[in-house]
Amino acid sequence: NAGVTQTPKFQVLKTGQSMTLQCAQDMNHNSMYWYRQDPGMGLRLIYYSASEGTTDKGEVPNGYNVSRLNKREFSLRLESAAPSQTSVYFCASSVERGLILYEQYFGPGTRLTVT
Amino acid sequence: RKEVEQDPGPFNVPEGATVAFNCTYSNSASQSFFWYRQDCRKEPKLLMSVYSSGNEDGRFTAQLNRASQYISLLIRDSKLSDSATYLCVVKRENYGQNFVFGPGTRLSVLP
Numbered sequence: 001n002a003g004v005t006q007t008p009k010f011q012v013l014k015t016g017q018s019m020t021l022q023c024a025q026d027m028n029h030n031s032m033y034w035y036r037q038d039p040g041m042g043l044r045l046i047y048y049s050a051s052e053g054t055t056d057k058g059e060v061p062n063g064y065n066v067s068r069l070n071k072r073e074f075s076l077r078l079e080s081a082a083p084s085q086t087s088v089y090f091c092a093s094s095v096e097r098g099l100i101l102y103e104q105y106f107g108p109g110t111r112l113t114v115t
Numbered sequence: 116r117k118e119v120e121q122d123p124g125p126f127n128v129p130e131g132a133t134v135a136f137n138c139t140y141s142n143s144a145s146q147s148f149f150w151y152r153q154d155c156r157k158e159p160k161l162l163m164s165v166y167s168s169g170n171e172d173g174r175f176t177a178q179l180n181r182a183s184q185y186i187s188l189l190i191r192d193s194k195l196s197d198s199a200t201y202l203c204v205v206k207r208e209n210y211g212q213n214f215v216f217g218p219g220t221r222l223s224v225l226p
Contacts, residue, residue, distance in 0.1 A: 033214075035216075040218060041218060042119075042202070042216040042217055042218040042219060043159070043202070043216040044216075045213060045214070045215075048213065058213065090158055090159070102147060102206060102214075103149075103161050103164070104151075104159075104161065104204075104214065105161075106158035106159050106160070107158060108157070108158050109157075109158055
C-alpha cells in the first residue's frame with residue numbers, strides 16, 4: 001500500500017514551458033486535491049475533485065488545469081509556466097470517518113522551479 | 116483577516132517542556148478541525164482530529180472553543196522528535212471537501 005504517490009519529485013522549467021504533475025492513490029478514496037505551499041503562506045488549494053469525473057476550483061486555480069482520469073489518478077497541468085508558479089506542490093486524498101470528520105493523506109510533494 | 120490564523124512562532128523549548136499552540140478561525144459555520152504535523156521538506160501528516168469535547172492522544176491534547184472560534188494544541192513532556200511545523204486545518208462547510216490550512220507554527224525542541 002503506497003498511499004499517495006507523486007511524480008516527478010523535482011522539476012525545473014523555463015518560463016512558458018508546460019508540464020503535467022502526476023498523482024495517484026491506492027486507498028480507494030473518492031476525494032483528491034492539489035495544493036501549493038509557499039513560505040509563510042501555508043498550503044493553498046488549487047483544485048479538488050470530490051469524485052471521479054468532477055473537479056472544482058480552489059483558492060488559487062489560475063494558470064492550472066486538472067484532470068481526474070479515474071478514481072486513482074488526479075493530474076495537474078501547467079500550460080505556460082510562470083516564475084510565480086515556483087512552489088512545492090502537494091497532492092492529497094481524503095476519507096470520511098463518520099459523518100463530519102475527514103482525514104487527508106498527502107503525497108511527498110513536487111518541488112517546481114520556474115526560471 | 117486570514118481565514119485561519121496561528122501563533123507566528125517559532126517556538127524554541129527545552130526537552131521536557133510543555134508547549135501550547137493557538138489557532139483562530141473566522142468562519143463560525145466550520146464544523147471539522149484538525150492538527151497536522153509537517154517535518155522539514157516533507158508532506159503534512161495528520162496529528163489529531165479535534166472533537167468538540169476536546170481530546171487527548173498520549174502527550175498531545177487538542178481543545179476546541181466554538182464560542183471564541185479558537186483551537187489549541189498542547190504538547191506535554193516535549194521530545195526532540197516533536198520538532199516540526201504544526202498546521203491548524205479547518206474544513207469549510209458547504210464547500211464540498213475544501214480544507215483551509217493555517218500558515219503553521221514551527222517548534223524546535225532543544226536538548
